[in-house]
Amino acid sequence: MIAIAVGFFAALVIAGQRYFVETNNNQVDMVVDLVNLTELAEREGVELDSVLQQAKEAGITSLAVYDSRLERLTSEGKVFALSGSDIIENYYSGNLLNDLWRQTIEYGLINPSRVYIIAGELKSYEDTKEALLQRLGKERVKIFTVGGMEVIEVKAQYEELLTMPLGMPHDEMDIVRSAGFNIVARPMNFTKCTAANVQFFFDRIENYPVSEIVFDGPEVLGAPDYIDLFVDKMKERNLTFGVIEHFTQLQFYPQKGMEYLVDKLGKDKVARLYVIPKDEQPKLPMDTAIARWSTTDRERNIRINLLRIYEKPEYGMTLLETNMKYFGEVRKILESDGFTFGKASTFEDYYPSVILRVLVIIGTVAAGVLYLSLLSRRLNRNVKFQLQLFAILAVIAAIPLLMGAGGKVRVLAAFMSANLFPALAIIWQLDLLRVIQYKFSVQNRESHLRENLSTFQLIWISLFAITVTSLLSLMGAFYLSGALSDVSYFLEFEIFRGIKLTFILPIILVAIAFLRRFNVVDEVRKTVPVPQQIKEILDKPVSVKALLAVFVVMGAFVVLIARSGHTSGMPVSGFEIKVRAMLENLFYARPRTKEIFFGHPAFMLMMAAFLNRFPRIICFLLVIAATIGQSSMVETFAHMRTPIFMSLMRGLDGLIPGAIIGAVLIVFLQIFYRNLRRE
Numbered sequence: 001m002i003a004i005a006v007g008f009f010a011a012l013v014i015a016g017q018r019y020f021v022e023t024n025n026n027q028v029d030m031v032v033d034l035v036n037l038t039e040l041a042e043r044e045g046v047e048l049d050s051v052l053q054q055a056k057e058a059g060i061t062s063l064a065v066y067d068s069r070l071e072r073l074t075s076e077g078k079v080f081a082l083s084g085s086d087i088i089e090n091y092y093s094g095n096l097l098n099d100l101w102r103q104t105i106e107y108g109l110i111n112p113s114r115v116y117i118i119a120g121e122l123k124s125y126e127d128t129k130e131a132l133l134q135r136l137g138k139e140r141v142k143i144f145t146v147g148g149m150e151v152i153e154v155k156a157q158y159e160e161l162l163t164m165p166l167g168m169p170h171d172e173m174d175i176v177r178s179a180g181f182n183i184v185a186r187p188m189n190f191t192k193c194t195a196a197n198v199q200f201f202f203d204r205i206e207n208y209p210v211s212e213i214v215f216d217g218p219e220v221l222g223a224p225d226y227i228d229l230f231v232d233k234m235k236e237r238n239l240t241f242g243v244i245e246h247f248t249q250l251q252f253y254p255q256k257g258m259e260y261l262v263d264k265l266g267k268d269k270v271a272r273l274y275v276i277p278k279d280e281q282p283k284l285p286m287d288t289a290i291a292r293w294s295t296t297d298r299e300r301n302i303r304i305n306l307l308r309i310y311e312k313p314e315y316g317m318t319l320l321e322t323n324m325k326y327f328g329e330v331r332k333i334l335e336s337d338g339f340t341f342g343k344a345s346t347f348e349d350y351y352p353s354v355i356l357r358v359l360v361i362i363g364t365v366a367a368g369v370l371y372l373s374l375l376s377r378r379l380n381r382n383v384k385f386q387l388q389l390f391a392i393l394a395v396i397a398a399i400p401l402l403m404g405a406g407g408k409v410r411v412l413a414a415f416m417s418a419n420l421f422p423a424l425a426i427i428w429q430l431d432l433l434r435v436i437q438y439k440f441s442v443q444n445r446e447s448h449l450r451e452n453l454s455t456f457q458l459i460w461i462s463l464f465a466i467t468v469t470s471l472l473s474l475m476g477a478f479y480l481s482g483a484l485s486d487v488s489y490f491l492e493f494e495i496f497r498g499i500k501l502t503f504i505l506p507i508i509l510v511a512i513a514f515l516r517r518f519n520v521v522d523e524v525r526k527t528v529p530v531p532q533q534i535k536e537i538l539d540k541p542v543s544v545k546a547l548l549a550v551f552v553v554m555g556a557f558v559v560l561i562a563r564s565g566h567t568s569g570m571p572v573s574g575f576e577i578k579v580r581a582m583l584e585n586l587f588y589a590r591p592r593t594k595e596i597f598f599g600h601p602a603f604m605l606m607m608a609a610f611l612n613r614f615p616r617i618i619c620f621l622l623v624i625a626a627t628i629g630q631s632s633m634v635e636t637f638a639h640m641r642t643p644i645f646m647s648l649m650r651g652l653d654g655l656i657p658g659a660i661i662g663a664v665l666i667v668f669l670q671i672f673y674r675n676l677r678r679e
Contacts, residue, residue, distance in 0.1 A: 003390070004370070007363015008475050010356040011482030015644055017352060018485045022643040027345035028297055028334060029211055029271075029304045030327070031184050034063040034172055035072075036309045044320045051320065052179040058324045059331025061341050062182040062211050064306065065172050067165030068127065070117070074162070078124035078171075083158040085112040100147035109144070115161050117152040123171050128152070131166035134200045135190060165216075168204040182211035182343060184242070184304070189219040198226050202233045211343040212304060214242035214273055215255055223257035231264040240344055241265055242273040242304045243491070249274075249300065251492050259493065267487040271344035272641075273304035281308050286326055291584065294333045299589075299642045301490060303344040305330070351486045357410070358401050360482040362394045364413040367420045367479075369393070374427055375513060411496070414483040418502045418638060421476020422630040423509035425469045426623065432465075433610045434517055453611055455670045459663045462607035466600060466659050473630040474651065477637040481644055489640035496638040506631040507624055514623055520616045589646045591654030592632050599629015600655060604662025608669055629658065 032055060041051040052063075070081045090096040091105045104110055117132075119125035129152055132141045140155040154161060165188040176183050185205055190197040201221060213234065215221060222230035234241065241261065244253040252258065262270055274296050276289060284292070296302045310326060313319040331341065369390045373380045397413070400406035453461075480496075488494040514520075515534075584590045602625030609619045633651040637644070 001366075001370075003366035003394075004363045004475075007360050007366065007482075008478065010359035010363070011475075011478040014352045014356055014360070014482040014485050015478050017350070018481065018644050021348055021350045021487075022301075022490070022645070025301070025303070025345045025347050026338060027303065027340045027342055029062050029182070029184070029344040030060050030331060030341055031062045031064050031304060031306045032060050032309070032327070033306075034065050034176060037063070040309055040320060040323060044318060046320060048175070049179070052175075052181070054320070054324050055327060056180060058327035059341065060181070060307075060327055061343075062184045063176045063179075064184040064186050064214070065168060065176060066186040066216055067167055067188050068124070068131075068169040068172070069163055069166060070128070071162040073120075073124055073128065073166075076120075078121045079117055079128050080120055081115055081117045081158075081162065083112075084110050084114045084116060087116065088112055104146055111153070113155075115154045115156055115158050117154065118149060121171070124169065125150075127170055128166055130200075134167070134197055135164060167200065170204070173205070173208045177208055182209045184306075185210050185213045186216040187213070187221050188215070188217040189221045189223055193222055193224075193226055195226055195229055198222050198229050198233065202237075210237070210239060212240045212242040212271060212273075214244065214304070215258075218255055220255050220257040220261050222261075227257050227261050228264060231261060234265060234269070239269070240346060241270050242344070243270060245272055245274045245300070245302065247277050251495065262493065266349055267491055267493070268346055268349040270491055271303040271346050272301055272491060273306055274300070274302040275306040276308060278308065282311060286310070286314065286322075286329070290326070290329045290333055293330045294337055295584070297334060297339060298337055299639075299646060301347075301641050301643070303346070347487045347490055349487055350490075352482070354401055354404075357406075357482070358398045360479060361397045361401060361406075361409060361413045364416050364420070364479055364483070365393045365397055366390055367424060367476075368416055371420055371424060371427075371509065374424075374431075375516060410483045414480045414496060414638070415498055415502065417476045417479035417483060418631070418634050419505040419509060421479065422473045422506045422627060422634050423513070425472035425476075425630055426506075426510045426627050427513045428472060429465055429469050430514060430517060430623065433607075437610070437613070455667055458608050458611060458670065459604075459666055461611065462604045462662065462666065463659055465607050466603045466655070466662070469603070469630065470633065470651070470655050473633055474648075476634045477647070477651070480634060480637050481640075481647075484640055485644075492641050494640075496640060499635060499638050502635050502638065503628075503631060507627050510623060510627045511620075514620055518616050518620070520620050587649075587653040589650035589653055591650055591657070592636065595629045595632045595651075595654035596658040597661065599626060599632060600658025601662035601665055602626045603629060604659060605665055605669065608666045612673060629654075 037051050037055060038048060041048040044051075070079065073079045074081050087096065087101070087110050088105060091102060096102055096105075110116070117125075117128060129141075129143070132152065132154060136154065136156065142153040142155075144151055144153065156164075168185060168187060173183055183205070187201055198221065213221075220227060220230070222228075243258065243262075244255075245251075246253050276284065276292065281289065293305060293307075297305065307327060307330065309323045310319070313322045314325070317325070334341075369386055372389075373386055379386060397409050400409050484494075484496060489496070579593070583593075583596075602622050606619065606622035606626045609622055633654070636642075636650050637647045639647070
């Protein structure tokens with residue numbers, strides 16, 4: 001118990017440090033693609049400057065700028081790319097009227113398999129020429145003139161060249177800078193990237209207000225051989241790297257070289273980016289999308305919000321008004337959540353003291369030995385062996401951490417904490433109930449217990465019991481957090497795996513302990529060995545209705561397991577979505593439905609059932625249901641990307657109304673039970 005208490009104190013210290021690290025990371029970059037706003041201006045027939053000004057007033061802080069491409073440059077008239085075969089075809093069809101171009105064909109200077117590029121706007125043309133030389137080299141890019149007009153001849157396949165990334169465009173970055181926005185640079189990597197290619201990118205963004213770099217495509221710029229150079233250039237400019245959250249909302253969109261870049265750059269220069277998937281946003285009502293941004297930033301440490309525009313206007317509004325309302329409402333709700341706006345903030349490179357972490361690990365080992373002692377009478381009576389076992393396991397667990405490693409030990413400790421502490425909390429309550437029943441049994445006062453406890457007393461005792469039991473369970477939550485807390489888990493480069501197993505194992509641990517204490521088969525006999533109880537249960541004849549009930553319970557259990565974890569194994573019903581939205585609005589952090597509507601009410605009923613001496617099988621089922629609520633509270637903390645204060649409030653927000661629901665159910669149970677006894 002001393003080791004557990006010391007470990008808990010260490011876990012609380014780590015939790016306090018984590019809280020301050022998380023609260024200092026509260027600045028969000030509100031980002032829109034520049035190309036989206038350009039298209040919006042064109043569709044509405046409004047000047048781009050006006051749209052940019054309105055976006056700024058609505059709360060947008062940065063604009064995302066991508067590598068230019070010939071396809072778009074040609075459509076905008078900034079440069080013109082023509083295949084040699086098209087030029088020759090126009091010559092023979094009589095559509096090529098320029099005499100100088102006709103002469104180039106007649107002299108055999110136009111190759112039908114090449115691509116020819118001429119200027120529309122000088123700045124875009126110079127950018128394109130420079131980028132093509134970087135991408136393809138001088139052997140594939142040739143410059144010549146036609147009547148004083150410079151022409152680029154490129155040895156490339158026409159359709160492929162149209163979509164080739166050509167570097168960050170100066171003209172677009174000039175627009176962003178002059179409008180007062182920061183720039184989120186979205187470059188693509190080069191094929192066989194060289195040091196010159198890396199330098200080319202940084203030369204392009206020199207003197208521009210770049211807030212973050214978020215790579216476009218499957219690789220980081222500089223991969224595979226020049227990531228170190230890229231990192232050095234980022235450090236010189238104090239730039240932040242944005243990692244894109246996967247559409248499953250678990251870890252990241254995979255980009256080759258990303259983890260190596262992060263290790264070299266430092267996790268204190270990394271921010272998480274989220275964008276609502278392109279195929280999903282049109283299906284979302286605006287208020288739902290706005291609420292999602294609040295949840296996203298508060299619960300998943302997202303600090304770069306890349307907002308897509310809506311393609312259809314709201315009723316009674318123009319498309320421009322619709323999107324400006326969307327931007328403004330997102331900013332307003334985030335402002336009410338306590339966020340500030342500008343360049344995305346990042347976590348400090350936080351790793352707790354090794355000594356604190358070792359104390360947490362030792363406390364977890366002590367909890368494991370305590371559980372075994374509560375399960376085995378022989379071990380329970382042999383205190384010396386308990387201490388020896390504890391000492392050996394504690395040393396084995398602590399050595400890797402003290403040597404500077406121990407990643408797997410930390411994960412194992414977190415897993416044990418998530419399973420052991422809810423089980424220990426429930427077992428502690430079971431032992432109290434067993435002592436109470438034993439004392440009244442010895443004094444032949446079962447009827448006093450059964451008849452003299454009023455409904456109010458039952459509710460009061462149950463409320464006190466669920467409060468203390470939940471606090472004991474939450475010790476496991478802080479232990480879990482203490483074992484894993486560091487910036488790698490906050491950013492989800494590391495995640496806690498085995499959440500679904502964490503949902504099942506406490507139930508098994510409690511079920512075994514219950515059967516060691518009570519005989520669910522025959523309440524007249526004293527405690528019967530667990531295997532014998534299981535055998536007697538399996539030997540009992542079963543009615544069809546009982547079998548159907550078992551199938552219903554098993555189905556509900558499968559649903560609960562499938563719906564737990566980082567990603568849901570089955571879809572959420574429309575009704576539950578509405579209930580979730582209601583809970584989101586009512587509470588600081590939306591409580592889990594399996595706690596507020598299932599686990600905690602079951603705990604309250606469990607206390608009433610024990611104190612009213614209901615059949616043991618009913619008590620057993622209620623104990624299992626109560627365990628689900630307790631383990632769910634701890635499991636919430638396994639989502640390390642969620643700030644610890646929000647995880648704590650989610651547990652408390654589920655506990656209070658869940659207990660109230662349970663109290664109401666006790667009232668109905670008492671009414672039913674008294675009528676049943678009267679009959």
